[in-house]
Amino acid sequence: MYQQASRRSEKQKISTELLILTYGTLVAQLCEDCEKDEDINKELDKMGRNIGTRLVEDFLARSNVAQCRNFYETAEVIAKVAFKMYLGVTPRVTFWSQTGDDCSLFLEKNPLMGYVEIPEKRSCLLYSNMICGILKGALKMVCLQVDIQLLQDSAKDDKVTEIRMKLMRRHRVVRTVEKKQKYCVDS
Amino acid sequence: MYQQASRRSEKQKISTELLILTYGTLVAQLCEDCEKDEDINKELDKMGRNIGTRLVEDFLARSNVAQCRNFYETAEVIAKVAFKMYLGVTPRVTFWSQTGDDCSLFLEKNPLMGYVEIPEKRSCLLYSNMICGILKGALKMVCLQVDIQLLQDSAKDDKVTEIRMKLMRRHRVVRTVEKKQKYCVDS
Numbered sequence: 001m002y003q004q005a006s007r008r009s010e011k012q013k014i015s016t017e018l019l020i021l022t023y024g025t026l027v028a029q030l031c032e033d034c035e036k037d038e039d040i041n042k043e044l045d046k047m048g049r050n051i052g053t054r055l056v057e058d059f060l061a062r063s064n065v066a067q068c069r070n071f072y073e074t075a076e077v078i079a080k081v082a083f084k085m086y087l088g089v090t091p092r093v094t095f096w097s098q099t100g101d102d103c104s105l106f107l108e109k110n111p112l113m114g115y116v117e118i119p120e121k122r123s124c125l126l127y128s129n130m131i132c133g134i135l136k137g138a139l140k141m142v143c144l145q146v147d148i149q150l151l152q153d154s155a156k157d158d159k160v161t162e163i164r165m166k167l168m169r170r171h172r173v174v175r176t177v178e179k180k181q182k183y184c185v186d187s
Numbered sequence: 188m189y190q191q192a193s194r195r196s197e198k199q200k201i202s203t204e205l206l207i208l209t210y211g212t213l214v215a216q217l218c219e220d221c222e223k224d225e226d227i228n229k230e231l232d233k234m235g236r237n238i239g240t241r242l243v244e245d246f247l248a249r250s251n252v253a254q255c256r257n258f259y260e261t262a263e264v265i266a267k268v269a270f271k272m273y274l275g276v277t278p279r280v281t282f283w284s285q286t287g288d289d290c291s292l293f294l295e296k297n298p299l300m301g302y303v304e305i306p307e308k309r310s311c312l313l314y315s316n317m318i319c320g321i322l323k324g325a326l327k328m329v330c331l332q333v334d335i336q337l338l339q340d341s342a343k344d345d346k347v348t349e350i351r352m353k354l355m356r357r358h359r360v361v362r363t364v365e366k367k368q369k370y371c372v373d374s
Contacts, residue, residue, distance in 0.1 A: 014201060014273055015273055019206040019275040021242060025238060026212060026216065029234075030216070045210045055204055086201055086202055131221065
């Protein structure tokens with residue numbers, strides 16, 4: 001159903017509400033389709049990865065960010081540029097591990113939660129799980145294999161949304177001379 | 188799954204791409220769920236109406252538009268304020284009937300179509316049909332019963348998107364003294 005997006009010179013900006021409601025409709029549809037919350041969470045993650053692999057192209061074209069030298073920089077770009085651009089908020093990057101491979105993104109206010117009330121029977125639903133999938137998909141396209149999980153979700157009793165990111169593997173970038181394209185290979 | 192949105196003072200603005208991709212994911216999910224294109228179109232319309240009834244509250248709170256005196260004004264507000272606010276584009280309002288009850292919204296560039304290629308077997312799919320539902324739902328909340336149809340969809344061979352709006356009925360607004368709430372009743 002998808003094709004490559006054409007590069008757009010204009011920077012269209014819209015209000016968040018239609019995105020919030022469309023996302024809510026998508027989750028509601030999955031709730032109709034799937035009995036188990038775990039299946040919905042998996043589906044949201046998969047859909048997110050699919051979106052992330054496409055969104056990254058738009059992000060790189062618009063943001064003009066330089067290549068990140070380490071995972072600290074990557075996390076900062078995700079929080080301050082990507083989240084701001086697509087969700088209108090800036091999470092706090094915190095709880096770094098000593099190795100610099102793990103960190104958390106904290107959202108005091110999750111923009112996807114504007115109209116949501118999760119039914120009690122859906123206690124294991126990770127409502128915002130698509131965000132994790134998007135990040136995974138997008139980072140994979142820039143050769144970073146990152147494990148991303150929603151540890152807290154403000155849709156539930158948790159007051160904030162916490163997304164934990166753990167860098168698993170950094171792939172080498174191979175640039176083929178003929179096609180001037182980049183490919184990721186195992187390092 | 189929904190609750191009332193809290194009024195937000197800040198005007199968050201985001202890029203359109205995540206909305207476009209999320210909408211595409213929703214349509215793709217419906218394509219998995221439904222065999223017949225007509226069922227998908229109906230589902231998109233129904234989902235849109237559900238969204239429209241909620242979105243109108245946000246629209247009225249943010250846009251500060253005055254009450255429209257006739258359907259000409261309503262169509263202008265939809266095109267120049269609502270479409271701009273939520274989809275980042277301004278359709279042309281044209282092909283008015285002599286009675287002033289019918290008109291078309293023409294979109295040279297449909298923002299929902301950024302990444303889309305409809306499979307051949309889905310020839311009757313009205314990809315952007317949720318927009319019609321949203322308009323119906325939102326207009327119903329301001330006491331206007333409007334028949335809205337997607338006549339042309341740029342997802343198919345049609346080069347533009349044409350949304351036809353026909354005012355069917357204008358309901359009277361009754362304001363109850365006790366609750367200071369508005370209700371629509373048949374005129």
